[in-house]
Amino acid sequence: MPEVGQLSHAANPAVERxxxxxxxxxxxxxxxxxxxxxxxxxxxxxxxxDLALFESSRAHLNQTFGLINTFLxxxxxxxxxxxxxxxxxxxxxxxxxxxxxxxxxxxxFSLLKIAEYTQKVRAGIVINSNDFYxxxxxxxxxxxxxxxxxxGVLAFMANYVADGKFSAIxxxxxxxxxxxxxxxxxxxxALFALLYLIR
Amino acid sequence: MAATLISWGFGHGRxxxxxAAGIAVIAIAFVKIRYVILDFMELRTAPLGMRVAAEAxxxxxxxxxxxxxxx
Numbered sequence: 001m002p003e004v005g006q007l008s009h010a011a012n013p014a015v016e017r018x019x020x021x022x023x024x025x026x027x028x029x030x031x032x033x034x035x036x037x038x039x040x041x042x043x044x045x046x047x048x049x050d051l052a053l054f055e056s057s058r059a060h061l062n063q064t065f066g067l068i069n070t071f072l073x074x075x076x077x078x079x080x081x082x083x084x085x086x087x088x089x090x091x092x093x094x095x096x097x098x099x100x101x102x103x104x105x106x107x108x109f110s111l112l113k114i115a116e117y118t119q120k121v122r123a124g125i126v127i128n129s130n131d132f133y134x135x136x137x138x139x140x141x142x143x144x145x146x147x148x149x150x151x152g153v154l155a156f157m158a159n160y161v162a163d164g165k166f167s168a169i170x171x172x173x174x175x176x177x178x179x180x181x182x183x184x185x186x187x188x189x190a191l192f193a194l195l196y197l198i199r
Numbered sequence: 200m201a202a203t204l205i206s207w208g209f210g211h212g213r214x215x216x217x218x219a220a221g222i223a224v225i226a227i228a229f230v231k232i233r234y235v236i237l238d239f240m241e242l243r244t245a246p247l248g249m250r251v252a253a254e255a256x257x258x259x260x261x262x263x264x265x266x267x268x269x270x
Contacts, residue, residue: 019245026249037260044267081239175241182239186232193228198221198268 020084021176029183032146036187039142040194043135050131055199057132060125065116066196069109070188076105077185080178083157087174092164095174099158102181106151113144136195143187150184153177222265229261 019026047054083098120126120133127137157177160170233254237243242253 017244017246019249020241033256037256037263040260040264041267044264048267048269077235077239179240182235185239186235189228189231189235193224194264197224199217 020172021179022172025176025179029179032183033187036142036190039139040190043139043194046131046135053130054132057130057136058195058199060123061136061196062116062119063196065112066192069112070192072105072109072112073185073188076102076109077182079105080154080181083161084171084175084178087161087166087171090164090166092161092166095161096158099154099161103151103154103158106147106154109147110144110151113140113147139191139195143184143191146184146187150181153180218269221268225265225268226261229257233257 079098079102083095083102086092086094086098125133127134154177157174161174236253236257237250240253242250245253
């Protein structure tokens with residue numbers, strides 16, 4: 001069993017280069033990011049074939065929801081980064097609070113996403129309305145699935161850190177969960193730019 | 200945060216033509232993504248191979264997307 005506090009060198013990363021979390025989570029993150037990269041490329045490739053349709057459809061997206069959701073995920077990611085710092089410093093209470101705040105932001109994102117989908121469906125815009133909306137629902141839907149999984153991870157983490165016993169293995173698990181959540185954040189940054197912003 | 204607002208401004212076509220604005224939006228998004236990877240995911244201090252791979256991914260995907268967008 002690794003000793004408690006073995007990860008204290010993490011506080012001074014200049015001393016030793018290290019990868020946070022477990023190797024497995026990075027393989028998953030790498031795979032996920034590759035799949036999303038390809039989907040981003042495919043979207044832009046087909047966008048060129050019908051610029052007028054893609055632009056007129058994009059103009060119907062709720063940019064305000066998209067913008068607020070970008071802030072919510074960025075803030076959530078920041079809270080998670082703070083939670084990891086707290087866990088490394090063995091500050092259980094702070095870690096619990098940070099994970100809960102991150103979860104609250106994720107709940108906000110989800111509520112807005114549901115409101116956005118509802119707004120679209122009520123306006124008669126569904127996945128097979130046109131090519132743009134097919135990509136819109138597919139990309140944001142797969143991303144939303146990641147958000148829901150991430151919310152489960154955040155809820156688990158908030159309980160996981162509560163007992164205040166931080167072994168090196170446990171900190172590794174916390175870092176893995178955190179890395180997954182940061183990936184969810186960065187994928188949204190790309191989605192927001194590609195779907196909502198570019199004309 | 201500021202970068203998000205700037206992107207949003209570009210998205211509304213402020214200042215420039217839509218083409219240049221679109222390229223700027225994609226580029227700014229990937230600058231933000233790079234900072235999330237380096238500072239939140241902590242790859243800045245990861246083993247060098249991992250850091251290089253992450254930086255290369257950012258550049259490669261960003262450039263490819265800008266080309267596909269229509270640079």
